[in-house]
Amino acid sequence: MTVTARDVTLVELVDRVLNKGVVLTGDLVLGVAEVDLIYVGLRVLLASAGTLDRIEQENAA
């Protein structure tokens, strides 16, 4: 899979926007915010759906 320079920047961007910053305790907090958003969001940036599951398994190990 080839990744363009733009893709690399998008990964950088999404990593920061979804995974960093102050975690706010508001009246409403997105349910999905409990999930490791970096993987939910980055799912689409991977060519094959199988690889994300494999990463998650490796990280869980």
Add this chain to the structure above:
Amino acid sequence: MIETKTDTALYGYAVVGPVSDELRDVLDGLELIGTAELAVVVAPVPLSEFGEDVLEDHLNDRQWLAETATAHEAVMQRLLAHTTVAPLRFGSLHRSRESVELFLAEHEAEFRATLARLRGRVEYGVKVWLEPRPRKAPRATDSGGRGYLEQLRDDRDSAANAAAQLDEQLTRIHERLLETADAARLNRPQPRELTGATAEMVLNAAYLVPVGDEALFEEVARLREEHPDLAFDLTGPWAPYNFVEEPET
């Protein structure tokens, strides 16, 4: 099921301060809740876009993700030009102005300290990559007459040595970069499956530096020359996403 009076919520982008007229001029549809010293930048959003199901679909939509993340960062850059910015994590919603005000009041001291720490500074990301070395195939014969297993052991030992050497190199690299910065944060290197690169990411770091300070760039340039076997990616300036928490002492 979340119960709200209206069908909109307030999406929080960042905690900022101080608030100036110049800042207000660039808000462009965004609102400030708070005081002239400490405020949250918010936008009203339809709850229909942020319900759990809808959001999960959106997050799996590359187009939506790219647009939303890009728009989010564009807001940060606009704010960064006029005030100190502590980004909030994506998905920070409040149901009312009162809720935001309460949040600010509860964390006022913390946020003042954070903004003081971040004032006049921006974040740069440094990623270091290593191209995989071709593995030496064990030789079929050897004039010394050593066995195949011994060769494998030698290969394994030299690989372990190479790994130890790399670790040492990276530690020194990080120390030198840290010296040019006010703070640093080491993140988990991203696996190949995520980056799509043939090279392996061996360092994934963020550095907090004063705006206009070039020491970090100069150090990266020096490191590039000293380490031709490594590739250095420098990105930024970013709003200080990696530095909103108290540094560990």
